Amino acid sequence: MRHVLGTVAAAATAAACLLTATAAPAVAQDRSDRPSAPAREKGLYAPTDLVLAMGRGADATTVAVERSVTLTCAPRPSGTHPDARAACAELRAADGRFGDLARPTTDAVCTKQWAPVTVFATGLWEGRRVDWSATFANGCTLNAVLAKSAALAF
Structure with missing residues (x-):
């Protein structure tokens, strides 16, 4: 057994x-x-992800950031921008050229005080690299721009 x-x-x-x-x-x-995992298919849109910021100072590389927001325009407007939908529409109309949006109105009455404020945008606009900044003489001249620009009003 x-x-x-x-x-x-x-x-x-x-x-x-x-x-x-x-x-x-x-x-x-x-x-x-x-086979390795398939590469992620590219979407039907180019990426648009931006960080918009502002701070006191004359140089975007050394300014102490006081406010910043994120803005994503594709596939749909989102981010921390207070009016992402209007900002994306305005940027689309300007083909992503921030300089076209940063023109002060001629009817603004501001002092000539030099207290520079810099606004800048960095990231991607429809797949293209963005690294833009504009310096304004003071908060009044900046507000003259913000009064007419949804994208820069944050």
């Missing part, structure tokens, strides 16, 4: 080893032959 149990145990062990030996390479082969 002992011999029979030993033979059954040996046969079971051999069968388990055989199953493991045949299954293990198949699993390993499946992993190695599996």
Whole structure:
């Protein structure tokens, strides 16, 4: 009886080893032959993700940022900008040219005080790199621009 149990145990062990030996390479082969995850398909729109910021100072690279917002225009307007929909519409109309939006109105009456305020935008506009800034003499001249620009009013 002992011999029979030993033979059954040996046969079971051999069968388990055989199953493991045949299954293990198949699993390993499946992993190695599996194609890598497909590259993410490009959407039907180019990315538009911007950070708009402002601070006191004359140079965008050294200004201490006082306020900033994010703006995403595609696939739909979003971000922390207070009026993302209007800002995106305005930027689309200007083809992403911030300089066209940063023109002060001629009817603004401001002092000639020099207390520079810089506004800048960085990121992507319809897939193109944006690195724009404009410095205004003071808060009054900046407000003259903000009064007519939804994109820069943040």
